Amino acid sequence: MDLLEAMHRRHAVRAYTDEPIDAPTCDDLRALIGRLETEGGIEMRLVTDEPDAFGNALLHYGMFRNVRNYVAIATDQTKDWERRCGYWGAHVLLRAVQLGLDTCWVGLSFSKHQAARHAAFDADDKVRFAIAVGHGVTHGKSSRSKTYGQVASVEGGIAVPTWFERGVEAALLAPSALNQQRFMFRLEADGRTVAADPGIGPYTRTDLGIAQYFFEIGAAGAPFVWR
Template sequence: MMELSEAIRVRHAVRHYTDKPIPQDIADELQKTIDECNREGDLSMQLKLNDPVAFEGFLTDYGIYKGARNVVAIVSDRTPDWEERCGYYGAHVLLRATQLGLDTGWVRQFGRHLSKHVELEQGERPRFAIVLGYGVNHGHQHKSKRYDQVARVPSGMATPDWFRRGVEAALLAPTSLNQQKFVFTLQPDGRKVSAKAGLGPCAHTDLGIAKYHFEIGAGSDADFVWA
């Protein structure tokens, strides 16, 4: 199975899907990740398979989803940081699906559209969705900002390799309208990293996705903590 760092590089947004079903063993593996992320992130993400009526023809800013019949609904209440948690743990699921050989698309306008297809507790609602399955193609890389547009390092300080790798991985994260409105700043102690969202639709959710990508890019041996 591919490493997460490779999954970051090969994953691209896909909108058109074939009717090939997701095998049960792959669905089971994905469900394990969803269960783990729900526990850690205090979310209620739900995997829904083989429901073409719910998603066919759904229009987004990027175009229409066709053949989409499988989805992970990202459900949360409004407890603090819900937006960033949806992004951070949703990114776990997104990249796990990629490791399992699935194509994906992160959808930000899916909330109300999914309400009648998921189970909701008091105060919960579907915020986003991950459409998944086997694409007609595997998508393509979108234009990205440059490293120096989103990275800040104190003047005169050498940039650690892990910091650069982390930022470069964050630049491959899916963001709303491909806006990439986040900044990663290395603190003067050379160990703490602050991550800040800019202004824009879903900016804090995008930051959560980017932070997970940063952690994967930096590597498990990187000696850093979030400020």
């Protein structure tokens, strides 16, 4: 499964079976996490067979069942930490899908205290998010989405390149807190600079980071730059 296929297959899954994640899959995810942590300046841990972080879903937004495996994501409060959590966490999210797992990006509906305890992060790092991973009871379903025209614009009347359209369409497949999709992508008049605006609201900067990674996959190596 390539990354484009993984983006289309990915749906938010909140209920999981008891089937464990096999050792080669865990090793693959941990190897990727090890590479990304240095590059992204965030901390991530794959935690397996641990029910405490999602053990009392009734106290949180959303309903989760039998989440025993997750990737905890932590940072300090250095510049751009919100977007970086989304951007680098999205790499792990899609790799998990490629490996045949179901996933859900989670901001509120888990115990950050329990996740921090089991992940054993450094004292300066605070748990911000989790990615639930495992074998879903179902593979989830598509949710409503904004349209291309609602999240994209082009300056100066230039012809819209195919890579920009494909990038925006890919970004619309990304998970977004409360499904708000408040990000905006604007192709500037030079035809290669993409301005990315998170919009206003909770978790919008993190949503933008996830959407930017999805955009890059959809754009398929096009020579553009972010602004």
